[in-house]
Amino acid sequence: MRILIDMDEVMADAIARFLEWYQRDFGITYTEEQLHGTKLQYIVPEAHRPTVRQYAHQRGFFANLPLIANSQEVIRALNDKHEVYIASAAMEFKYSLEEKHDWLDEYFPFIHWKRRIFCGDKSVLKGDVLIDDHAFNLSVFSGRAIMFSATHNMLETGYERLNNWQEARQLFDLDTP
């Protein structure tokens, strides 16, 4: 089975970086709870919005992002049993490309470069399963579309869900040898 896995909010915690940079620039600390069903750019004062919108376009934004809980060990187990590809819609953010590649080398060295994809829209990918936090990626995918829960998508309905990586152990039967 070929399983495609998105990076931001699924493997790497980019929201933590948004909160960190916003705190650095404006001295205001939002919590992940305040982002329930939305994104930082929609809840900050309107005058701050252009700055927040530029964050992911800046060099360094995607470097050394924290890991999403249990992603390393569960994706390693998935990779041992299935054909795992990492598929990130990274093309919007030019400087993310090298940083994401480095990040995978550091935290997911077992994912060979042949199994890494940086793309634009995900309609062009062929696989059995896509695990992603965004409805706009899942909706154009031709296989089984699984929404990985993230603060911003908690109000989305209509997709099969993976609430965390621990749940994937059962969903993909990883504990059976």
Place this chain on the structure above:
Amino acid sequence: MRILIDMDEVMADAIARFLEWYQRDFGITYTEEQLHGTKLQYIVPEAHRPTVRQYAHQRGFFANLPLIANSQEVIRALNDKHEVYIASAAMEFKYSLEEKHDWLDEYFPFIHWKRRIFCGDKSVLKGDVLIDDHAFNLSVFSGRAIMFSATHNMLETGYERLNNWQEARQLFDLDTP
């Protein structure tokens, strides 16, 4: 119709850069004719081979590559009529990612970031047509596989061929309004 187009030797002349850097490092000028059916690393003296093999892994190798003849105007016409995606197996060469993105911005700005893909193996791509110079990419593609002629693939048989971009005008019926 969704048409996927490879970059090196199809849009961008990476062989020219190999020859240029080899001349710079060893003072020997090979011609494209000497590369008929092979690649530079296989015809240089064995002692030079490791150096040549490292070229594409170095920063700057993919920057400002010359264009393959007529690629700009024909791909623009293709893009006006069809869903064109650029699909480069760039993941092997980390430093190529940003350079290739910049190169597309400069020479193919009409290809939106949503239609750009940097991948490993191309079995994961879904499309009607793949235009590529390598049999190992064409052989794993599920759609119509078209070999774009390059010095190194001149001895390959068994694929439909596009010998140059002018030929694509007829193949894809681009001159009919």
